[in-house]
Amino acid sequence: MSQENILSSIKNLASTGASIAQTRLELLSVDVQIARSKFISLLIMIVSALFFLFFGLVMLALLIVIYSLESDRMLALGLLTSAFIGVGLILGLLVMQSLRNMPKLFEASIAELAKDKEDLSR
Numbered sequence: 001m002s003q004e005n006i007l008s009s010i011k012n013l014a015s016t017g018a019s020i021a022q023t024r025l026e027l028l029s030v031d032v033q034i035a036r037s038k039f040i041s042l043l044i045m046i047v048s049a050l051f052f053l054f055f056g057l058v059m060l061a062l063l064i065v066i067y068s069l070e071s072d073r074m075l076a077l078g079l080l081t082s083a084f085i086g087v088g089l090i091l092g093l094l095v096m097q098s099l100r101n102m103p104k105l106f107e108a109s110i111a112e113l114a115k116d117k118e119d120l121s122r
Contacts, residue, residue: 020116027112057084 061080068076 024113024116 061077061084064080065073065076
């Protein structure tokens with residue numbers, strides 16, 4: 001009887017372990033799907049915004065250069081070029097900073113796995 005109890009306990013332990021692994025994999029799958037959908041929608045919005053902003057800035061630069069006096073056109077081009085480069089560098093630094101400060105991708109799954117590990121070690 002004792003051997004049957006040990007085998008039953010081992011089966012229950014294996015079943016519990018498999019159930020925990022399945023739950024964690026499902027949670028990980030949900031995390032990946034959420035991150036992927038957010039990334040794709042954000043990427044589409046960023047590309048669209050950049051396209052329209054770039055097109056608007058080119059039109060504005062052309063407007064300023066065309067309506068400036070003949071002698072001031074090179075000055076206008078130089079100022080606009082330096083302004084565009086400056087804004088581009090600032091935005092690039094902001095993007096780099098936001099990428100460094102992003103939370104971990106599977107933070108909830110990692111926390112749950114750590115909790116499971118702590119519970120199983122008791």
